[in-house]
Amino acid sequence: xxxxxxxxxxxxxxxxxxxxxxxxxxMLGVYNYxxxxxxxxxxxxxxxxxxxxxxxxxxxxxxxxxxxxxxxFGKTLYSPPLSYILMFAPxxxxxxxxxxxxxxxxxxxxxxxxxxxxTMGVSIxxxxxxxxxxxxxxxxxxxxxxxxxxxxxxxxxxxxISGWGSxxxxxxVGIIIAAIVNIWLQSGALQxxxxxITVLVFAGLTAYDTQRIKDTYMVIRNDAAMVAKAxxxxxxxxxxxxxxxxxxxxxxxxxxx
Numbered sequence: 001x002x003x004x005x006x007x008x009x010x011x012x013x014x015x016x017x018x019x020x021x022x023x024x025x026x027m028l029g030v031y032n033y034x035x036x037x038x039x040x041x042x043x044x045x046x047x048x049x050x051x052x053x054x055x056x057x058x059x060x061x062x063x064x065x066x067x068x069x070x071x072x073f074g075k076t077l078y079s080p081p082l083s084y085i086l087m088f089a090p091x092x093x094x095x096x097x098x099x100x101x102x103x104x105x106x107x108x109x110x111x112x113x114x115x116x117x118x119t120m121g122v123s124i125x126x127x128x129x130x131x132x133x134x135x136x137x138x139x140x141x142x143x144x145x146x147x148x149x150x151x152x153x154x155x156x157x158x159x160x161i162s163g164w165g166s167x168x169x170x171x172x173v174g175i176i177i178a179a180i181v182n183i184w185l186q187s188g189a190l191q192x193x194x195x196x197i198t199v200l201v202f203a204g205l206t207a208y209d210t211q212r213i214k215d216t217y218m219v220i221r222n223d224a225a226m227v228a229k230a231x232x233x234x235x236x237x238x239x240x241x242x243x244x245x246x247x248x249x250x251x252x253x254x255x256x257x
Contacts, residue, residue: 038243051074052125147238150207164204
């Protein structure tokens with residue numbers, strides 16, 4: 001009987017160790033994929049911003065308030081209607097991935113993620129025209145440190161924070177509506193409020209999403225195809241948390257060129 005008990009305990013211990021190892025491997029994959037997406041977005045944003053400006057007055061078709069000269073490509077990119085399309089294009093990708101996940105193959109899910117990261121790069125490329133390089137670098141590392149701390153807390157906390165979800169999603173919807181309204185109002189005070197709330201909401205979402213990714217894995221860990229897709233979706237969630245926090249902090253504390 002005692003021997004049977006020891007055998008059962010050993011089997012349970014080995015199963016738990018396998019789950020822990022699988023979870024660690026899954027989370028590492030999510031973080032690596034998310035980091036690769038952020039890096040790819042940064043490269044695309046930098047390359048696009050370089051194509052949008054020129055130092056040769058003969059090639060310039062417009063001048064920004066800070067004296068930077070825009071090429072015809074830059075003027076087209078940062079003027080309506082294309083600027084508005086680029087502003088909301090990332091949202092279309094998020095909806096496609098969120099609602100089409102079960103229909104998409106693993107390869108299509110990966111392709112959609114990279115297409116999304118590239119689109120986001122084009123969408124945020126204007127930061128290199130507005131803010132100083134040193135400021136962008138500094139805010140990036142501040143965001144990375146904050147993100148790491150919040151995600152670690154979300155991963156290790158024993159507290160169930162799943163109840164935060166609906167409240168935080170309502171916050172995101174509110175931010176999107178306020179941002180659309182501010183396109184017409186052009187209010188500096190409203191923009192400051194939007195950026196401040198965005199930092200708080202996506203800080204909460206970083207912890208919430210990390211715990212949700214962990215909990216989701218525990219439910220689907222025996223379905224390899226779903227785990228592979230969930231890895232991309234988890235990376236997408238954390239990528240959005242990081243990028244939104246970074247842009248909001250840049251708007252609040254970035255030094256303009």
